[in-house]
Amino acid sequence: MIKKLSCFLCVLLLSGCWDERQYKDFALASMVGHDGQANDLISYFSIPIIIGEEVSSIIVKGEGRSTREVRIHANSNTPQNLDVSKLSVLLYSDETLKTDFYQFLDVYFRTAHNRLSTLVGMTEGSTKPYIEIGNSENKDAGTYYDDFIKGLANSSIYPETDLQTICTILFDDGMDLTLPYFHINEEENTPKTLGVALFTGRIYSGTYLNVNQARLLTILKDEIGRYTDITYTYEGIPVSIEVKRVNRKWDFKQLDRSGKVTMSYDLIVDVQEFSADRLEDEKERKELEKYLSKRLQEDTIEMIEVLQQTKSDPIGIGRRVRAFHPKVWEKGKWADIFSELTIDVKYDVQIKRTGILF
Amino acid sequence: MKFSLTKNQFFVFLFIVQTGSISIAFQSPIIKAAQQDAWIVFIVALVIQFFILVLFEKYYKHFVMNRLLRWIYSIYIMLILVLFVANIQKSLAVWVFQNTPPYVIVAIIVATSLYANMSRPESVVNLGVLLVPLFPLIFFFLFLATPDLIWTNLFPMGNISGKEWVNGLKEANLAFVGTEMYLIYRGYLLNTEKIFMKTIGKYILFIGSCYLITILFTIMFFSLAEIAIVPEPIVYILKSQEVQFIERIDLFFIIIWMMWSVITVIYLVFTVVLIFNMKKTKKGIRSVIGIHLLLFIIPLIIIWKDFFKVGNEILMYGYFVFALIIPFLVILVNTWRSKNDQKT
Numbered sequence: 001m002i003k004k005l006s007c008f009l010c011v012l013l014l015s016g017c018w019d020e021r022q023y024k025d026f027a028l029a030s031m032v033g034h035d036g037q038a039n040d041l042i043s044y045f046s047i048p049i050i051i052g053e054e055v056s057s058i059i060v061k062g063e064g065r066s067t068r069e070v071r072i073h074a075n076s077n078t079p080q081n082l083d084v085s086k087l088s089v090l091l092y093s094d095e096t097l098k099t100d101f102y103q104f105l106d107v108y109f110r111t112a113h114n115r116l117s118t119l120v121g122m123t124e125g126s127t128k129p130y131i132e133i134g135n136s137e138n139k140d141a142g143t144y145y146d147d148f149i150k151g152l153a154n155s156s157i158y159p160e161t162d163l164q165t166i167c168t169i170l171f172d173d174g175m176d177l178t179l180p181y182f183h184i185n186e187e188e189n190t191p192k193t194l195g196v197a198l199f200t201g202r203i204y205s206g207t208y209l210n211v212n213q214a215r216l217l218t219i220l221k222d223e224i225g226r227y228t229d230i231t232y233t234y235e236g237i238p239v240s241i242e243v244k245r246v247n248r249k250w251d252f253k254q255l256d257r258s259g260k261v262t263m264s265y266d267l268i269v270d271v272q273e274f275s276a277d278r279l280e281d282e283k284e285r286k287e288l289e290k291y292l293s294k295r296l297q298e299d300t301i302e303m304i305e306v307l308q309q310t311k312s313d314p315i316g317i318g319r320r321v322r323a324f325h326p327k328v329w330e331k332g333k334w335a336d337i338f339s340e341l342t343i344d345v346k347y348d349v350q351i352k353r354t355g356i357l358f
Numbered sequence: 359m360k361f362s363l364t365k366n367q368f369f370v371f372l373f374i375v376q377t378g379s380i381s382i383a384f385q386s387p388i389i390k391a392a393q394q395d396a397w398i399v400f401i402v403a404l405v406i407q408f409f410i411l412v413l414f415e416k417y418y419k420h421f422v423m424n425r426l427l428r429w430i431y432s433i434y435i436m437l438i439l440v441l442f443v444a445n446i447q448k449s450l451a452v453w454v455f456q457n458t459p460p461y462v463i464v465a466i467i468v469a470t471s472l473y474a475n476m477s478r479p480e481s482v483v484n485l486g487v488l489l490v491p492l493f494p495l496i497f498f499f500l501f502l503a504t505p506d507l508i509w510t511n512l513f514p515m516g517n518i519s520g521k522e523w524v525n526g527l528k529e530a531n532l533a534f535v536g537t538e539m540y541l542i543y544r545g546y547l548l549n550t551e552k553i554f555m556k557t558i559g560k561y562i563l564f565i566g567s568c569y570l571i572t573i574l575f576t577i578m579f580f581s582l583a584e585i586a587i588v589p590e591p592i593v594y595i596l597k598s599q600e601v602q603f604i605e606r607i608d609l610f611f612i613i614i615w616m617m618w619s620v621i622t623v624i625y626l627v628f629t630v631v632l633i634f635n636m637k638k639t640k641k642g643i644r645s646v647i648g649i650h651l652l653l654f655i656i657p658l659i660i661i662w663k664d665f666f667k668v669g670n671e672i673l674m675y676g677y678f679v680f681a682l683i684i685p686f687l688v689i690l691v692n693t694w695r696s697k698n699d700q701k702t
Contacts (some may be wrong), residue, residue, distance in 0.1 A: 018455065018459065018462070019456060019457050112453045116597060165506070168584060171580075171583040171584040172581035173581075174510075319510045319511075322513075323514060324510075326514050326517065
């Protein structure tokens with residue numbers, strides 16, 4: 001009898017009863033878009049709904065002073081409680097991120113059941129049309145943009161960076177954040193990647209790298225994805241290469257004396273297309289390798305100039321300087337020091353494979 | 359109370375009591391105090407701990423508790439207990455049971471402890487074995503975060519001030535709360551078992567490696583400014599990992615940690631019971647129930663009045679008093695007395 005009574009009492013004490021979270025009680029947002037500024041924020045929550053066997057999505061709008069308040073406001077427009085614990089993607093308009101980014105993220109980090117693997121992107125103008133396109137293209141904007149951003153990681157335009165990594169970078173003085181930057185192609189009414197947006201500290205600088213420059217940045221960070229395709233024109237003939245491996249070596253020996261950093265990269269590449277078909281000749285191959293190294297170097301230096309003018313260090317040079325050159329690090333704000341560095345980039349391209357043709 | 363321990367049981371017991379509920383929260387304070395050099399400071403604290411245990415081993419026979427000391431140590435252990443229970447509830451409320459009333463969680467922990475402490479001493483002592491197979495799992499999941507680690511966060515090395523060293527060492531002591539258990543339980547070791555310096559070295563190496571991995575992972579995973587806002591970094595690291603077969607690894611870890619903490623509570627209550635040899639009489643059994651009643655009420659007051667900060671200070675300074683000052687004073691006085699007795 002005592003055992004039965006104890007079992008019964010234990011059932012009553014099952015703590016799950018208080019913390020039970022059933023899907024039917026929540027409207028799970030798969031994606032959120034934030035527009036406006038702090039204290040005047042507008043958010044669009046994309047919520048997938050299932051009617052019969054059909055999946056579609058609705059957009060719920062919320063307004064308020066903070067990220068949490070817009071959700072509270074949006075709650076009044078839905079029969080269920082809005083929940084963001086399964087968010088796939090967060091989009092922010094470029095105007096929104098011209099103020100401290102972290103103030104919009106705090107709410108996502110603070111709650112234990114929120115996902116930290118959510119991906120983040122930035123849009124040209126309001127996020128609303130992007131969500132609408134996502135919903136019409138894929139019936140669920142969250143899945144659509146999740147695939148979209150992961151695709152950018154695959155093609156080495158933007159390494160997969162989730163909410164947690166973003167938080168770490170925002171709190172790190174030695175590195176600056178980048179976000180994938182989208183715009184809408186008016187003719188096709190589809191989202192396109194403009195490039196990657198550059199941050200200075202926690203604020204969007206207003207400058208971005210185009211897609212090719214973004215790819216070079218990914219190479220510099222040694223975070224290439226599955227496909228890193230680059231095309232140049234060599235003696236009037238287009239040559240496409242795929243970077244297979246990156247070996248990087250950074251040299252800070254002259255940093256303390258002359259403020260110079262040398263970054264050397266060995267790139268192991270495969271030739272994807274070269275209609276001249278003459279790579280069996282060792283001399284010809286060496287010439288092409290030399291040409292590719294030179295072009296990559298020129299383009300990278302141009303890209304680094306943009307970074308220095310923007311005072312944005314997404315490569316993470318600051319982390320090394322902070323670790324091993326405290327005297328330079330303590331000279332002032334890293335953004336200012338970075339903008340005045342002499343950064344020398346060297347490439348050594350080595351063609352390993354040419355496919356089944358020469 | 360008659361029971362004896364093997365060497366392995368003794369060290370498993372000590373390991374569980376020392377790691378207990380502290381294991382998920384001690385990294386942040388030490389890193390806040392000693393910055394990126396926290397791991398070096400911790401190694402120094404570990405060496406100090408090694409020598410303390412070596413001294414304990416050499417002189418444990420002289421640590422004889424009189425009635426006053428029994429009361430003092432029982433009160434101190436009760437203090438650790440109520441703070442542990444309150445902290446366990448706090449962490450569970452943050453990570454898993456946000457809406458469950460605190461009294462329910464505290465009641466479940468206390469009821470489990472009461473049940474265990476009414477059982478035979480051998481059953482209580484062997485509870486720790488339950489955790490052994492779960493232990494590698496924690497590190498398996500933690501190592502999933504390896505690709506996200508930033509090794510440059512460990513540098514520059516040896517760059518902190520003397521004040522930061524002192525504060526770091528002070529915070530590092532939180533990891534060794536329960537050291538005095540060595541003296542209390544050493545007498546229960548089987549006569550056939552011997553503990554050498556090498557044995558203590560192995561124990562320190564093991565517990566130190568476990569702690570050190572968590573400190574290194576925390577430093578390399580977060581930026582220093584970020585650590586300041588994350589009170590339980592290890593759970594946070596696990597939360598940020600996404601694997602195919604489980605959505606939230608942190609919950610899995612929290613469940614293991616909860617078992618860990620409950621067994622620590624059981625062990626600590628068992629120690630109080632042991633100090634007063636309570637189980638012999640009906641009065642003793644009533645006292646065991648009384649201890650558990652206190653263990654139910656006081657943590658709820660700590661939670662209600664939010665006394666956590668004061669509590670953690672008590673734990674930190676309590677270590678100095680109860681694991682260092684009092685044991686060495688007692689050992690010194692008793693050694694002097696025994697020498698005097700021999701002379702007379």
